[in-house]
Amino acid sequence: MRSNFDSSVQQRSRSFIEEARRAQIISFAIDTIAELGYGQASLARIAERAEISKGVIGYHFAGKDDLIRAVVAEVLARAREYMEPRIRAGSSGPEMLRAYIESNLAFMGEYRNHVIAIAEIARNARRADGEPSVDPAALEGAVRSLVQLLASFQRTGEFRTDFDPLVMATAIRAAIDAVPRRLVNDPGLDLDHYARELADLFDLATVSSPNRQRTRRRRPSPK
DSSP states (O other): OHHHHHHHHHHHHHHHHHHHHHHHHHHHHHHHHHHHOTTTOOHHHHHHHHTSOHHHHHHHSSSHHHHHHHHHHHHHHHHHHHHHHHHHTOSSHHHHHHHHHHHHHHHHHHTHHHHHHHHHHHHHOBOTTSSBSSOHHHHHHHHHHHHHHHHHHHHTTSBOSSSOHHHHHHHHHHHHHTHHHHHHHOTTOOHHHHHHHHHHHHHHHHBOHHHHHHHSOOOOOOO
């Protein structure tokens, strides 16, 4: 019995260590892709940055494609964990849409390398068969969830009913997804200001007039 117990403890310990090592490699991969670009972020470069051998990466991941899938999953999971509580805290449709936009850009500010890395991957990474490494369905899921949010508050009367939720959701995502490239070219980009402007823009585009005055935030006074 003692031997079985010891074996179980050792197995759990190895699993914990292996998961920690995988997480470390993913983190270094994110930073390497963000700083060097996808094309220059070879397994050798990632290993060098992590101060491990390339073989250690090979032990945990079945090649670069496998590592890239893990990076994408990590970034999307971290974004969900960050944004969902902020969006759900909204007490109305307009507040939730504002929180959606502002939390997206706040995440970009706090997890800059995560966002730049996934943008690099989405733009450049291809599997051996030529298909994108990032599953388009994963990115389309963001549009679908936003369509559902917009449509639900059209039904309650908080949003105007004379716009197409799919078109509006696509426009919102396009505006948000344009920010990472701007962030690369302008590291000093004021994301708080950018977020307020985008939130105000889509507030004007979506909110029915009786609801607008109480949902828009006071803008800072010009200095």
